[in-house]
Amino acid sequence: MSTHIGAEHGQIAPLVLMPGDPLRARWIAETHLEDARCYSEVRGMYGYTGTWRGHPVSVQGSGMGQPSLAIYAHELFASYDVQAIIRVGSCGALTERLALRDLVIASGACTDSSMNRITFEGLDYAPVADFGLLRDAAAAAPHAHVGLLMSSDSFYATRPELTARMAEHGALAVEMEASALYTLAARHGRRALAICTVSDHIVTGEETTAQEREQTFGEMVEVALTAGLG
Numbered sequence: 001m002s003t004h005i006g007a008e009h010g011q012i013a014p015l016v017l018m019p020g021d022p023l024r025a026r027w028i029a030e031t032h033l034e035d036a037r038c039y040s041e042v043r044g045m046y047g048y049t050g051t052w053r054g055h056p057v058s059v060q061g062s063g064m065g066q067p068s069l070a071i072y073a074h075e076l077f078a079s080y081d082v083q084a085i086i087r088v089g090s091c092g093a094l095t096e097r098l099a100l101r102d103l104v105i106a107s108g109a110c111t112d113s114s115m116n117r118i119t120f121e122g123l124d125y126a127p128v129a130d131f132g133l134l135r136d137a138a139a140a141a142p143h144a145h146v147g148l149l150m151s152s153d154s155f156y157a158t159r160p161e162l163t164a165r166m167a168e169h170g171a172l173a174v175e176m177e178a179s180a181l182y183t184l185a186a187r188h189g190r191r192a193l194a195i196c197t198v199s200d201h202i203v204t205g206e207e208t209t210a211q212e213r214e215q216t217f218g219e220m221v222e223v224a225l226t227a228g229l230g
């Protein structure tokens, strides 16, 4: 067991899919995996291991925001020898080039978080995706947008003009976790990718329904599994 994950060594697969919502982790395990077993219920942050097309794979909730994701990603890399984590989440579109339900595959992630500023003592680190996972996800989803995510510490932005400035410099969408995931994968010498579907549009104010979110979430999970195991 690690501090926040109640699994024995060997119960977690080398590839982990990581949604923010633990109930999504359960849904992925029940609808996309075979022989899925729950390995952790600590704090309600469910983790499951099953198989996809005969390959072992785990699904672990991360919670919302970089500090929460960092706890689970760190423990998966450091205590369970996980080799790759693919975040499957939602994002808010920052440009009219994106529509609701579009897929964004993050080649890199900028951030307003102080986590890396503290780690690098003010130097700017550039968190990027694993190239092989990025290439394979882009091949599995030729309709997806590939580019920058903005990982914000605030869902309710107090300085929206700063997010807009990131958009002027290429950020496609805002979410809350990718930057920490990419940084931790680099620190541990492992692989990571973030794939997000557009759940809301910051420019137009549109939002998806719960039913639309479930459908597009399923498509994204198949892209992630194909990139990680296909």
Ligand code: ADE
Residues within 6 Å of the ligand: 090, 091, 092, 152, 154, 155, 174, 175, 176, 199, 200, 202
């Ligand atoms: N995840 C989904 N939509 C988001 C938004 N508008 N801001 C931050 N994270 C999000």
